[in-house]
Amino acid sequence: MIELLAPAGDLEKLKYALIYGADAVFIGGNNFSLRARASNFNLDTIKEAVDFAHALGKKVYVTTNIIPHHEDLDGLIEYLKDLERVKVDAVIAASPVIIKTALDNTNLEVHLSTQQSAINFEALKFWKNYGVKRIVLGRELSLDEINLLPKGEVDLEVFIHGGMCMSFSGRCSLSNNLTLRDANRGGCAHSCRWQYYLYSEDNKVSDEFFSMSSKDLMAIREVPKLIDYRIASLKIEGRMKSLHYIATVVKTYRMLIDEYVKTGQIKSFEMYEDEIFKAENRLTSSGYLDGDIGPDKQLYEFMGERPNQAFIGLVNDYDKASGIATIEQRNYFKIGDKIEVFSPNGDNKTFILDNMTDEKDTSIDVARHAQQIVKIKTPFPLEKYSMLRKLL
16 A cells, blocks of 8 residues: 655644544654754654554654764764664665664664655665665656656655755755755755846846746646556655645545545546645645646746635534534634534535634634634534634
8 A cells, every 4th residue: 555654843743644644754853854943853752753653553754864064973873773762663864874874773764865866776776775675766757757667676755745946856055055054954944935136247137036946746646647656655745834734735645545546546636636725825836747847837936925824723622412612723713704624534514603602601703812712513523633724
């Protein structure tokens, strides 16, 4: 069975990713991770994450994917042994030093990061012989090129959703040059997404700005072929993304994969794309997968940000006797709004909000305070971990 692999920036996101259908999650520890600004896990929370995942029969991979300078290697062996002790299922690494250290000093399974740009058969053979269990392919491959790679030599993992890097396999020095934040050591400032202007000496050539950013990847229509090609794992990117984003994207791909595995076809790609757009706030494309890279997949003159406030609350609890749900507010909503319920299991449901109280059971018309706890009586039962969206 093909694996759906999701990102998790903290323990809450990890739990929601797994509950909403991911088979495995990848997380970053406090050391050796490329997402230094994410809410990374310390060893205690890594253990808690592993215990939670394993109780569900699922897996946790830890990123150790920086390209280290000499001073970055302090404590590497001890850290890897700690990860082994808390029973993480694999580490993801790009540096040969980190890979060799893990293989020589632990029994950890090692996955090769996309930062290594493994995009041909000889590279796959090399890393397999080196001892790597899985290879995360470079994102520069088309579906046709992926299909030509031999299956069974080593497990292959392919990115299917999330941010794309304007540099080859993420090896960018733009952030380092402009901000002294090294993208390959966990400090990317996303400089490619900034607004730039063209100058000739001190004179601005045009008032029109440009960026060097690509659209985000969305491979809804390419997933069936990747399943046919016997790819081991389909990977979603986004450890910095919101809880709502993680849950929405994970469940959408979960349903898509399950439909194709069960029936051999997809009735409506548009349905899945529409669901993704409820959480995605950047423009998307199929990236390199369709083999046609052109201006339509870039964001030269448009940043592509689309603020999305549809996500309004989390279901913390539901009382069957009274039919009352306890909600943690995440965005403004009010009496009269049409609400969509998005759950780990089952189809989405809608209702018109016609009642609401605060924690003290005082009637209110508006939930306007961040993480405010409110209670609503719903026309159907709500599952814990469900999310509420306001239909705009």
